[in-house]
Amino acid sequence: MEKNIKEILKQVRLIDIRTRRLATDALAGQFHSMFRGRGMDFEEVREYVPGDEVRTIDWNVTARAGRPFIKKYREERELTIVLAVDVSASGDFGSTAHTKREIEAEIASVLALSAVRNNDKVGLVLFSDQIETFVPPRKGRQHVLRIVREVLSCQPKRRGTDVAHALDFVNAVTRRRAMVCVLSDFQSAGDPAHMLSALRRSLRMVRRRHDLVALHVNDPRERNLLQVGLLTMEDAETGEMIEIDTGSAGVRERFAERAREQDQRLERALRGESVDSVEVDTSVPYLPVLIALFRSRRGRRR
Secondary structure, three states: OOOOHHHHHHHHHHHHHHHHHHHHHHOOOOHHHHOOOOOEEEEEEEEOOOOOOHHHEOHHHHHHHOOOEEEEEEEOOOOEEEEEEEOOHHHHOOOOOOOHHHHHHHHHHHHHHHHHHOOOEEEEEEEOOOEEEEEEEEOOHHHHHHHHHHHHHOOOOOOOOOHHHHHHHHHHHOOOOOEEEEEEOOOOOOOHHHHHHHHHHHHHHHHHHOEEEEEEEEOHHHOOOOOOOEEEEEOOOOOOEEEEEOOOHHHHHHHHHHHHHHHHHHHHHHHHOOOEEEEEEOOOOOHHHHHHHHHHHHHHHO
């Protein structure tokens, strides 16, 4: 994605204007509902009363006092959000008004602005099949603009995708419990069974320490072909070229079926590791999808 600095800054300004209102209006009051497993800080002990959770009894204080006391906690007010954004070559594809990379940048901006509005820290990991950029978590609106600029301007050194490697990196550099949001099309070259096995292992490791959400960004033409006759297609990540006859109903159906199978395998992997996930279609507004995700997680916390 070759762009000069002037074009990138223009895009950053447009995204900032478009997403600032979403973060402050549409998502106001809902952002923290997304966090299912926020950390807890010890506050004090108090005497046990019937109905208190038995598991919160402080046995040391109870033994000294001769009557039961419980530990009282409060939720941490400061959170850390880590955005892991896929910048592999397949993200530059777009059959609608925006590429997948541009949609990822907008969603990252909305999440980051919402976090900053709640006085939380935001970090960024850009990845292909290697780690391309790491921005440690910080606060502030200028930091958010830097995150958007990094997503849009990144010229990855590699073309492939390795979500598992990115998750392992996040787990290694993020010490305190955090909210990890992965934005990717989850398209990887190589053996699908091996890739999914590695992905599930990494998902499991991250879930042990952090809260994890996956946003699966896709383009409608990656699932359904238009009937336009002979079409030469290039795999953005491997460079492989193939020619297919989109005039054949059988070819179009097999293409759609293969895409469905890939989506189902990914969905089973995410669900199997208890990872909340949503699909983001570049042809459909993403805000309702984010709001639905926030509300579903809030409902489960209650």
